[in-house]
Amino acid sequence: MNYASHVNKVKSFILDYSKKTDISELLNNPLSELKETAYYLFDELITITPPIFFQEPHPIVELFKLIEQSLSPNLKVEKALLEHLETWWVEWHFVATMNAKLLNEHNDPQQKYLIAHTHHPMRNHELSHYAKLFTVLPMPICNVCVETGDILKVNQRYIDVFGFTINDTPNVDIWWEKAYPDIDKRNAARALWNASLAQAESNKGDIPANDYQITCKNGEQVIMQVSGINIGNEFLVVFNDATERIKAHEILSEMAFLDSLTKIANRRRFDEKIVDEFSRVKLANCQLSLIIIDIDNFKKFNDRHGHIAGDKCLYAVAQKLADTVSRPEDFVARYGGEEFVVLLPQTDKQGALFVAEQIQKAIEMLAIVHEDSFTGYLSVSMGINTVNHHQCDDHLTFIQAADDALYYAKNQGRNCIALSPGK
């Protein structure tokens, strides 16, 4: 494109103003007449070359490069003026596109823009602040063309966070593919996004916030809360990093299901788990075993060694149980006080008995001195119950039967394993 007349106009603007004595004051005052005149200059340039909406980088960038080349690098004031003009151009161009959209003129946006721009200088001033916000807001923002899914404009934070510039940022369809390689998950995420867009239509264009995966240029996956505004033929999309929030939520829910003393799963987690496992047994032809473990004469241990030693002992036993029950599908929890539970999916009576014997040996190996115990060392009693899908009534009856077996084991003199007779 031939920019000769543009270059001359901008150059003479710069040369005129560089002679002014109060130029630095003018440059630093956002309401100065200099900035307003610059806006009118842009108007003129646009009249020579109509604005090309959705083109990045805008041809004006090329124009500014040409002007810079034709200016003497020693003239500080001229350079400063040129830099300001470039910044104002970014704001002004934003105003142009925003105005065209606000006027909702799809047929002839360029014409409409020119009318709007010359007739609403105050609104332009306001919008120039939005332009600044777009550039400096500390969260990634982009404009997306509704029709093509092309990303039309990105701010600096977008480039910093995702690694893509306006030149290499993928089309929205490719974003989805990269972020969700699994087709089912991708469809679910897209369905959520489409539902948000439908909601936006009845909500003045506001796209409600939801979490989505994003794949950065370096392949890193991040989770972003994505919201935005539907402005006619474009979305303005805003990203908020949700990774920290989700991590914190995971830690909190982990804490909610963790026994703080023994650092294994707590009773609440067990209550959930047993319901899940029980319904699985009902559906599939498999067995489920439960071992309830109770430390023998623990009251006397506490009485003799103190509560703190008792706590340490509970921790040691819990950790030993977790080490001993090692299949990934097995589950260990503190049931309450000095009682623990082990849930063994797809395990019959014999298998559960084998695990219980391993536990007995492991506790023996801890060799915690317990003067009031029969062996002189800490020991446990265990009750076992097993169900298959023919027999299962409900999980509470299942637990009760294991507890009855434990009671029986205690009555046998402790350090003992008892099996529930079953139905």
Ligand SMILES: Nc1nc2c(ncn2[C@@H]2O[C@H](COP(=O)(O)OP(=O)(O)OP(=O)(O)O)[C@@H](O)[C@H]2O)c(=O)[nH]1
């Ligand atoms: N140190 C400590 N003790 C606990 C904790 N929770 C429960 N206990 C103690 O565990 C003891 C359980 O006592 P009992 O229910 O009488 O049972 P036991 O003395 O082990 O006797 P048997 O079970 O019949 O062998 C009580 O003294 C409780 O105070 C805990 O978190 N820390």
